[in-house]
Amino acid sequence: xxxxxxxxxxxxxxxxxxxxxxxxxxxxxxxxxxxxxxxxxxxxxxxxxxxxxxxxxxxxxxxxxxxxxxxxxxxxxxxxxxxxxxxxxxxxxxxxxxxxxxxxxxxxxxxxxxxxxxxxxxxxxxxxxxxxxxxxxxxxxxxxxxxxxxxxxxxxxxxxxxxxxxxxxxxxxxxxxxxxxxxxxxxxxxxxxxxxxxxxxxxxxxxxxxxxxxxxxxxxxxxxxxxxxxxxxxxxxxxxxxxxxxxxxxxxxxxxxxxxxxxxxxxxxxxxxxxxxxxxxxxxxxxxxxxxxxxxxxxxxxxxxxxxxxxxxxxxxxxxxxxxxxxxxxxxxxxxxxxxxxxxxxxxxxxxxxxxxxxxxxxxxxxxxxxxxxxxxxxxxxxxxxxxxxxxxxxxxxxxxxxxxxxxxxxxxxxxxxxxxxxxxxxxxxxxxxxxxxxxxxxxxxxxxxxxxxxxxxxxxxxxxxxxxxxxxxxxxxxxxxxxxxxxxxxxxxx
Numbered sequence: 001x002x003x004x005x006x007x008x009x010x011x012x013x014x015x016x017x018x019x020x021x022x023x024x025x026x027x028x029x030x031x032x033x034x035x036x037x038x039x040x041x042x043x044x045x046x047x048x049x050x051x052x053x054x055x056x057x058x059x060x061x062x063x064x065x066x067x068x069x070x071x072x073x074x075x076x077x078x079x080x081x082x083x084x085x086x087x088x089x090x091x092x093x094x095x096x097x098x099x100x101x102x103x104x105x106x107x108x109x110x111x112x113x114x115x116x117x118x119x120x121x122x123x124x125x126x127x128x129x130x131x132x133x134x135x136x137x138x139x140x141x142x143x144x145x146x147x148x149x150x151x152x153x154x155x156x157x158x159x160x161x162x163x164x165x166x167x168x169x170x171x172x173x174x175x176x177x178x179x180x181x182x183x184x185x186x187x188x189x190x191x192x193x194x195x196x197x198x199x200x201x202x203x204x205x206x207x208x209x210x211x212x213x214x215x216x217x218x219x220x221x222x223x224x225x226x227x228x229x230x231x232x233x234x235x236x237x238x239x240x241x242x243x244x245x246x247x248x249x250x251x252x253x254x255x256x257x258x259x260x261x262x263x264x265x266x267x268x269x270x271x272x273x274x275x276x277x278x279x280x281x282x283x284x285x286x287x288x289x290x291x292x293x294x295x296x297x298x299x300x301x302x303x304x305x306x307x308x309x310x311x312x313x314x315x316x317x318x319x320x321x322x323x324x325x326x327x328x329x330x331x332x333x334x335x336x337x338x339x340x341x342x343x344x345x346x347x348x349x350x351x352x353x354x355x356x357x358x359x360x361x362x363x364x365x366x367x368x369x370x371x372x373x374x375x376x377x378x379x380x381x382x383x384x385x386x387x388x389x390x391x392x393x394x395x396x397x398x399x400x401x402x403x404x405x406x407x408x409x410x411x412x413x414x415x416x417x418x419x420x421x422x423x424x425x426x427x428x429x430x431x432x433x434x435x436x437x438x439x440x441x442x443x444x445x446x447x448x449x450x451x452x453x454x455x456x457x458x459x460x461x462x463x464x465x466x467x468x469x470x471x472x473x474x475x476x477x478x479x480x481x482x483x484x485x486x487x488x489x490x491x492x493x494x495x
Contacts, residue, residue: 141182148179148191152198159202169217172199176228181235188232192225256315260289260490265296265373270464272472272489274438284310285436285488288318290325295373297325297334300434300490301366301385301409313362316345317409331370332419335381335409338366342410363410367434369400371426371492378426381419384408386440391467393429395458400424400432431464431493435471438487442475450478464491 155171162168172195179191199221203209209218260269275283284303289296299321303310320341324334342362365385371378380388380400385408387401406417426432435452442450455474461467468489475483 144178145182148175148183151175151178152191152194155195156198159198164206164208167217168202169199169220172221173224176225177231180228180231183232184236185229185232188229189225192221192228195225196221256311257286257288257318260287261291264289264291265371266495267296267371268464268493268495269296270468270491272468272487274472274483274487283486284314285438285486286314286318287434287488287490288321288325289490289492290322292325294329294370296371296492297321297331298369298371298432298434298490298492299338299366300388300436300488301364301383302436302486302488303364304362313342313345313364316341317364317366331368331379331381331421335366335368335383335419338368339383339409339412343412363408365408369432369434369492370421371432371494376425376427376494377423378432379421379423381421382406383419386435386437388435389433389452389456390424390426391431391433391456391459391461393460395460397453397457399453426494428494431461431467431491433467434490434492436486436488438483438485439471439475439489441485442479442483442487444478445480450475461493464493467491 151171152175155168155175158166158168158171175195176188176192179188183191196218199217200209203211203214203217208214257273260271262269269289271287271289273285273287285301286303287298287300289298291297299317301317303313303317317338320338321334324337328334328337342364345362364383366383367385367388368381368383369378369388378400382401383406387399390398390400392398401422404417404420406419407414433452433456439452440449444450452471455471456467459470461470468491471489472487475487
């Protein structure tokens with residue numbers, strides 16, 4: 001997920017400095033006097049690194065909490081040297097990550113590929129695990145279900161072929177224990193009874209059933225079978241509770257992140273979501289598609305953080321989008337409504353355990369799109385999010401970048417930049433793909449990022465569901481089913 005770092009905030013302020021000097025009160029280019037106002041020192045002492053060590057005092061350091069000032073704002077009362085109101089945003093330094101390889105040309109000549117190449121339709125259901133892991137789990141489960149019956153047969157053969165002083169008791173005892181998690185109570189009792197019968201038969205043949213060893217062996221088989229039956233009962237009840245919890249989680253997903261209609265205003269729409277947190281249905285990524293009087297409006301975004309802690313912010317953004325998409329006349333106004341909604345809620349969350357009580361304000365990156373009715377065009381507004389991709393019918397792949405870079409939603413305290421949409425052709429046969437950084441920041445074991453442009457160039461998809469099936473399979477293959485970030489995909493195709 002995206003996190004704002006100190007270095008990124010400083011670079012952003014440098015990019016938007018007004019000509020003629022530092023907006024924070026640095027030395028003017030004409031050599032004039034500097035401001036006498038000095039920001040108050042942090043009472044907590046010197047800045048520390050992510051592991052609690054003080055940063056190197058001999059190296060240059062920039063204050064990541066320096067106030068961001070709107071270059072066009074008026075001077076505060078009392079003159080330019082008087083300190084104005086300051087709001088700080090606590091930002092966590094970004095972790096060191098491998099360097100992203102240079103992206104391939106997005107408009108390179110397409111490579112020949114047969115129609116629908118390398119596309120496997122696996123349905124619309126979001127899987128909890130990848131295909132390889134799923135097959136491995138199914139094979140393991142089948143082997144464990146067959147193990148109790150195999151053990152019974154092995155125990156009987158062992159007792160028949162070995163001398164009297166040897167016993168197959170450990171094998172007979174293991175059979176009902178292994179069966180407990182995979183079979184019903186009745187089946188476990190049947191396996192336990194078969195174990196007792198096999199042991200008793202062997203002792204009758206050897207005339208040792210009334211000996212101390214024989215009685216002890218039979219009691220052991222009986223007690224182990226009883227414990228296995230109780231275990232099976234507990235596991236069965238736990239499975240019922242787990243199924244109920246999954247149904248509740250699925251209902252929550254449909255409420256917070258409802259599935260868009262697959263056909264809207266003549267456009268084919270498909271979505272896919274895979275949460276990084278194990279067992280979660282939703283997390284910090286979001287998407288929505290809504291037909292309105294102004295066209296089909298789309299949004300895909302990424303809330304700071306991931307997993308269940310970000311769901312509340314997702315609900316706020318999605319609710320605001322549905323309201324704004326219906327009533328606002330422009331895509332820029334929709335983006336501003338989302339910005340105000342996220343800033344209004346003010347839901348700070350702890351940055352991490354390393355920072356103790358430190359808090360970072362809520363923000364989200366997002367890209368919004370609008371396909372007007374009756375026009376073969378699409379408009380894009382980008383709020384600090386990876387740009388969408390346009391997949392052309394001839395196999396070319398191009399970036400649908402916005403006209404200007406803008407701050408993420410909820411970060412207007414750092415400055416204001418007017419939203420300006422960019423309009424581009426969206427002819428029949430073209431697919432618009434919106435995604436979160438769970439796609440572009442998926443890494444393999446060597447730290448190499450997945451490149452969707454290179455993976456999609458030269459391929460053709462007649463159905464957006466096939467496109468999303470292909471991408472999710474590619475991410476699983478690239479990460480070896482080890483993705484660590486939420487992934488949200490939204491594809492819209494004009495037939």
